[in-house]
Amino acid sequence: MKIGTLAGALASSVCIVAIATPAQAQERAFDIPAGSLRAALDAYNRQSGRPLIYRAEDVRGARSPGYRGTASPEAALDAVLTGTGFSARMDSSGAIAIVRAGDRSGTGPSEVRAEAPQVSDSTDIVVTGSRLRRMGNDSPSPVTTFDRAEIDRLGSATVSEVLRYLPQQPYARAETYSSTGAQFVELRGLGLDSTLVLLNGRRLVPSAADALFNAVDLNAIPLAAVERIEVLSDSASAVYGADAVGGVVNVILKKSIDRPSITLRYGGADGGANEYRVSGAAGIDTGTLRLSLVADYFRRDTLLGRSRSLFSDQDYRRFGSIDQRSTSANPGNVYSLSGGNLPGLTSSFAAVPASGSGGNLTPADFSATAGQLNLESTGVYESIIPASRRASIFAFGEIDISPIVTLFAEGLYGNRRTDSLYDPSSLFQETVPADNIYNPFGEDVLVDYLFAGVGPTDTINRSNMLRGVLGLRGRVSSWDWEVSGLRSHEDGYNVTTNSVDFAQADCLLTNPAARVGGACNGITGSLNVFQSGPGGEATLLASLVANPARVHYSSDGTQLLAFVRGSLFSLPGGAVEVVAGGEWRRESISNSRSLTIRPDREAIGLFSEAHVPLVGSGMNVPGIYELGLTGAIRYDHYTDFGDTLNPEVGVTWRPMPDLLFRGSYGTSFRTPSLFELYAPRTTFVTSVRDPRRNNQLTSGVTRFAGGNPDLDPVSGKSLTAGIVWTPRFVPRLRLSASYWSVEMKNRVGAFPVAVLLATEADYPDRVIRADPTPADIAAGLPGVIRSIDISRINYGSLKTRGLDLSFDYGVMSRLGDINLSLAATRVFAFDTITRPGVVDLERLGVASGQGTIAKWRATGGLQWSRGGISLGTTTRFVSAYDDVDPGLQARNGRIIPAQFYVDFQFSADLERIFTSQASGRSVQLTAGLVNLFNRLPSFSEVGFNVGHDFSQSDMRGRFGYISLSYQF
Incomplete structure (x- = not known):
């Protein structure tokens, strides 16, 4: 797997295509189709491994004859440039500038450094971590890139699956973590709301259906439209504003499509999770007008718990744990209401016999099951992976309205549906009266019962998302500028179906003569919970199904962005690059369950960055080949909580051309989400144990929950320091190491009741007590608790380093x-x-329901290619860690062994293999296996009732796929 450090910010007028180091000058096979010069240069870069630098507007409209055959990289490039009016010029670093023939003043390596693997997709260069015109390998903060070739090699179907191969993300939660089937990113394990997600360099509004998490659902981004994914695993609030405490994930979509293409893909695992994908892309480039369109349809079938033993058999005593099967089973269980023996039996409880039929049972029929319980593995009904369908269209266009001004626009539409199954509704310790015609005991009894005849509860989530961008960008002398506006809207609903109406169930359990009119909503007869089976006729079961519970939600976002950047003046070390700009945005979220959270929130941000080259390569300073300082600062004002100012500083030092030392320090922040601030207050009565009254159980306590408009922002600071070595004597070798440290304060959370009562002295206004009685005073006790307030509060902190x-x-x-x-x-x-x-x-090396932080995570890759055929393998590794008892929150002595996942892929370009002429067409056949050795999760108690650590495991197991892509 090739995951490199991304080339950093550069002028929008400069296009960079690069790899790590120059290749040796031996001959090799090339297959570069005829077409636009820009596409030919991109193909040359990928096939030769040579860094190229050129101005995109210079090559716009130029055509290349392409090249197919075996030649040295130099000869192949000459063939690609034949008749184009351009030539190549190389410097000592190996970077090659593409300039007009005879031009000695074009962009050269002294202005930009090309080292990281990147293929630019338009003149609108979008680079993560900075808005400056600098290269990423010279940036103080490293950026990891998954380019399109790497995404295809991984065999992933979604953006979240790609990020599973990112070691900086310590865990990835299963889709069932959210009822909507959403997938999120959590860099460094800092929380769902601490990683900023960008699309083409512009922030995405948090998903309305998951307002509780204040996070972006990565499933909203169609992977088929993705050109590359850039990840900055360092705080970047000084550049992007809020939510970048843990880092930034920037998803860049395809904007330049030289030839139309269509791709078909199918995949599946044992027992389900079959996938189907159809996607197509097309583009137009007339020189002044550029248009592209990508359409994608994706469907995934469900994977049910019955297909995996940890779900289908929840008796975990076989692993040295406990039996976690449910007593709400089918057939069910009967208990004495008084606690004494059931009539005619020697026990207070008994299992309903599996052979029970109708109302013919007597107490004697329970003699063999007295003192026994039926137990059910309800996981068999649940969807480990929910069924989903997604249809998306992405369009991009730009037109040069003058030699120095370009109008651009982009639009993304997505329609999604997720269908999640859960275990059927059940009765637990439900009273069945003596006069129920099926009750064989002649007295009121308690029953546990699973409505297996009704079937699983089904939660369907549907949404439509529309996002559009319109803007202008241009260039004046050495300065470029951009003004853009963005509008996004998401609308959808979440509906729960096939759940039981318990009022109807209670009615059907009572004496028919006592019912109003002798019927329950028109249904006569009684529910039979004393048999193995559905419990009644079809009409009776149908009457048990509750009306669907529907929740509507929506989100809106509007953003305006403007900036200008260029060279302020020159120093002996080079030009001082600056950027300055401003941003305005407004966001709102609504949810019919909690009404409108807030009409809107507005924010205004002002930002500036600068890069000062103190020493340049031409100054001949001993021990300093290059030395540069960077700085960024951003001021943000929010209408609902105030102001914040965040700076960032960085340094880069090259003692020699192939050795780089770098470091950065900055502060960051996360604004409280609209849900955290304005979620409506809710109240309900509960019972609590009072530690100040000798753990007395106090009933009738009013508990308040909800948002808190007085929350402060979460603050953070981060430090990175690293080294990058690209030795010239070993071409294409790159080694890097980066130390990082992140600290967060004022984290927002809901107060657990036990924590609140244990720290009552610190939060006296959140625990209200009655006046102590004379007896309380005599005993030295406070008054009884009347109410507690567990609404959200700033009270947490986190420190991590690695x-x-x-x-x-x-x-x-x-x-x-x-x-x-x-x-x-x-x-x-x-x-x-x-x-x-x-x-x-302790979270490090210990299983946690909040997400396990293993000491080591690693991803390795090995790829071979020749003559249109390629083979590759990728390995993921997670080090061993301690399991915990979720109830006691303590280690239980069990070790979760290290996990190794091996993937394999084969790919063949059939057109290249079987055709000798360079037609420009491509027929790509790809097949692969993810988790080749079918490594399934080890048992873990931290995943209560699911038997595994869902933050580290993949219950899908071995997954095979095959795809066919045709480029016309």
């Missing part, structure tokens, strides 16, 4: 191209505090 390591190496020879890579993250500490002065259970 080391990122990466290795990339490539060899090109007549036997083929070989690429070897390894990326790993070692976490040294992960400390959280959720109440003053008290440290939580």
Whole structure:
């Protein structure tokens, strides 16, 4: 797998195509189709491994004859440029500038450095982590990139699946974590709301259906339209504003499509989760007008719990744990109401006999099951992976309205449906009266019962999302500018069906003579919970189904962005680059369950960045080949909570051309979400144990919950320091290491009742007590609790630090191209505090329901290609960690073993293999296996009732896929 550090910010007028280091000058096979020069240069970059630098507007409209055959990289490039009016010029670093023939003043390597794997997709360069015109490998903060070729090699079907191969994301929650089937990203494990997600460099509004998490559902982004995914695993609030505490994920969609194409894909796992995808893309480039369109349809079938043993058999005693099967079973269980023996039996409880039929049972029929219980693995009904359908269309267009001004627009439409199944409704300790015609005991009894005859509860989530961008950009001398507006809207609903109306069930359990009119909503007869089976006729069961519970939701976002950037003046080390701009946005979220959370929120941001090259490569300073400083600062004002100012500083130092030291420090923030601030207050009566009254159980306590408009923003600070080595004597070798540290304060959370009562002295206004009675005073006790307030509050902090390591190496020879890579993250500490002065259970190397932080995560890859055929394997590794008892929140002595997942892929370009002429067409056949050795999760108690750690495991198991792509 090739995951490189992204080339950083550069002028929108400059297009960079690059790889890590120059390749050896031996001959190799090339297959570069005729067409636009820009597409030919992109293809040359991918096939040769040579860094190229050129101005996109210079090559616009130029056509290349292409090249197919075996030649040295130099000869192949000459053939590609034949008749185009352009030539190549190389400097000592190996970077190649594409300039007009005879031009000695074009963009050269002294202005930009090309080292990271990136293929630009338009003149509108979108680079994560900075708005400056600098290259990413010279940036103080590293950026990891999954380009399109890498995405295809991984065999992933969604953006979230791609990010599973990112070691900086310590865990990935299963789709069933959210009732909508949403998937999120959590860099460094800092929380769902601490990673900013961008689409083409502009922020996405958090998904309305998941307002509780204040996070973007990655499933809203069609992977078929993605050109690359850039990940900055460092705070970036000084550049992008709120929510970038843990880092930034920037998804870049395809904007330049030289030839139309269509792709078909099918995949499946044992027992379900079959996938079907059809996608197509087309584009137009007339020189002044550029249009592209990508359409994608994706369907995934469900994977039911009955297909995996940890769900189908929840008796975990076989792993040395406990039996977690439910007593709400079918057939069910009967209990004495008084606690004494059931009539005619020697026990207070008994299992309903499996052979029970109708109303003919007597107490004697229970003699064999007295003292026994029926137990049910309800996981068999649940969807491990929910069924889903997604249809998306992405369109991009731009037109040059003058030699220096371009009008651009983009639009994304998505329609999604997710269908999640849960276990059927059930009765637990429900009273069945003596006069129920099926009650064989002649007295009131208690019953546990599963409505298996009604079937699983079904939650359907549907949404439509529309997002559009319109803007202008241009260039004046050495300065460029951009003004753009964005509008997004999401509308949908969540509906729960096939759940039981318990009022109807209660009516059907009572004496028919006591019913109004002798019927329950027109249904006569009684519900039979003393048999193995559905419990009644079809009409009776149909009457039990409650009306669908529907929740509507919507979100709106409007953004305006303007900036200008360029060279302020020149120093001996180079030009001082600056950018300055402003941003305005308005967001709103509504939910019919909690009414409108707030009509809207507005924010205004002002930002500026600068890069100062203190020492340049031409200054001949001993020990300093290059030295640069960067700085960024951003001011944000929010209408609902105030102001915040966040700076960031960085340094880059090259003692020699192939060795880079870098570091950065910055502050960041996250605004409280609209849900956290304005979720309506709710109240209900409960019982609590009072630690100040000797753990007395106090009933009738009013509990308040909801938002808190007085919340402060979450603040953070981050530090990174690293080294990158690209030795010139070993072409295509790149080694890097980065130390990182992140600290967050004022984290927002709902107060657990036990934590609140244990720290009552710190929050006296949240626990209201009655005046102590004379007896209380005599005993030294406070008054009884009348109410508690567990609404959200700033009270938590988190500190984590670690080391990122990466290795990339490539060899090109007549036997083929070989690429070897390894990326790993070692976490040294992960400390959280959720109440003053008290440290939580250690999170590092310990299973956690909040998401397990393993000490090591790594991804390695090995790829070989030659003559249109490629083979590749990718390995994911998670180090062993301790399991915990979720109830006691303590280690239980069990070790979750290290996890290795191996993927394999084969790909063949059939057109290249069987056709000798360079037609420009491509027929790509790809087949692969994810989790080749069918590694299923080890048992873990942290996943109560599911038997595994869902933050680290993939219950899908081995997954095979095949795709066919045709480029016309």
